[in-house]
Amino acid sequence: MEQPPGYIDPCFPDHVCQLKKALYGLKQAPRAWFQRLSSFLTHLGFSCSRADPSLFIFHKQSDIIYLLLYVNDIIITGNNSSLLDSFTCKLNSEFATKDLGSLSYFLGLEASSTSDGLCISQLKYARDILSRAQLLDSKLVHTPMVVSQHLSVDGPLFSDLTLYRSLVGALQYLTITRPDIAYAVNSVSQYLHAPTEDHFLAVKRVLRYVKGTLHFGLTFHPSSSPGAFVAYSDADWAGCLDTRRLTSGYSIYLGNNFVSWSAKKQPTVSRSSCEFEYCALASTAAELVWLTHLLRNLQVSIPQQPLLLCDNKSALFLSSNPVSHKRAKHVELDYHFLHELVVAGKLRTQHVPSHLQVADIFTKSIPRPLFEFFRSNPTLSLRGGVEDIVEDITP
Incomplete structure (x- = not known):
């Protein structure tokens, strides 16, 4: 580090300072802190997850401790309370930490235990966004986006770029617990460089929808068996004008x-419905593989192969029979790893009717009845679970 102004040694003005301890705010400080903490945890018997570097796992016989790290915020959980107390004491003796008790608030996420399980929401954070936008008293809407609306670069530019970018950035963080606004936020995020008046109106509509659904969040239900992964994959062809x-x-x-969702504009232009659905299937398969590795690190066994559902029969046929014809020979080779997973028996693909395609909520703006059906019935269960729907659509 260069000598700071006012503290330059007159005898050695060209000398530099050698740091003995990383200073907060320097570029290398986060890495130095992570290395310091990770070496301490490794010494205690923890191992760093290959699926997520911020996750550390202690597993000895039947005892398990999970430690999730974000800079200097830590969540610790396990199945042995005495072992947790012992580890907490060791952590306190090594670092200046503060025990905040049971998980209730973490990085803007509010966690509360209910009779059904664990509920995670961002009520306070959402209210702060509405207050910043001066929309706390705004009129409510029932969907985050106008039906069949496609935004474009055409139109008069919005005057306050800072306001637009700050609101969209805040909404992006809100999607952590609000998947129902993921597609709308993804759409308005594509015009941060030059937003128009129409784009800002779209942002205000998302905020008005959030105003009426402030208490929405994610609820995770406990189960003696984790069940199997069931994934819905969909795509909207040429949705960007x-x-x-x-x-x-x-x-x-x-x-x-x-447990996971996505709404993303692809980097390439597709020539057929088979191609774009196949590309979407490959992206979903990659996420399934990552989640499988993560659960394996958590010492959780999955009883069945992950099931991947799609409403395009041509893409499903291509996933199991990579015939080289004019509709598929131009498809990038990296997408074909989906076929390898199916052939190896690590993944199952199956057709799902379009009216039960819950991933539609992440690819397009849909009418209110269908939107509310997908939102209030996230597992598409008419009788009790995803398994029932799978049975209904199995030929």
Whole structure:
């Protein structure tokens, strides 16, 4: 580090300072802190997860401790209370820490235990966004986006770029517990460089929808068996009016718990419905593989192969029979790892009717009845679980 102004040694003005301890705010400080903490945890018998570097796992016989780290915020849980107390004492003796008790608030996420399980929401954070936008008294809407609306770069530019970008950035963090606004936020995020008046109106509609659904969040239900992964994959062909690129989306359930979702514009232009659905399937398969590795690190065994559902029969046929014809020979090779997973028996693919395709909520703006059906019935269960729907659509 260069000598700071006012403290330069007159005898050695060209010398530099050698740091003995990383200073808060320097570029290398986070890495130095992570290395310091991870070495301490490794010495105690923890191992770093390969699926998530911020997750540390202690497993000895039947005792398990999970430690999740975000900079200097830590969540600790396990199945042995005495072992947890012992580890907490060792952590306190090594670092200046503060025990905040049971998990209730973490990085803007509010966690509360209910009779059904664990509920995670962002009520306070959502209210802060509405207050910043001065929309606390706004009129409510029932959907986050106008039906069949496709935003474009055309139109008069919005005057306050800072306001637009700050609101969209805040909404992006809100999607951690609000998957129902993921597609709308993804759409308005594509115009941060030059937002128009129409784009800001779309942002205000998302906020008005959030105003009426402040208490929404995610609930995770406990189960003696984790169940199997069931994933829905879908894509909207050429949904972007400016680039003609598709928007793909997926929703993944572990048993009856909603664990992962995505709404993303793809980097390439597809030439057929088979191609864009196949690309969306490959993206969903990659997420399933990662989740499988993560659960394996958590010492959780999955009893069945993950099931991947899609409403396009051509893409499903291509996943199990990679015939080289004019509709598929131009598809990038990296997408074909989906076929390898199916052939190896690590993944199952199956058709799902379009009216039960819950991933539609992540690829397009849909009418209110269908939107509320997908939102209030995330597992598409008419009788009790994802398994019932799978049985209904099994030929």
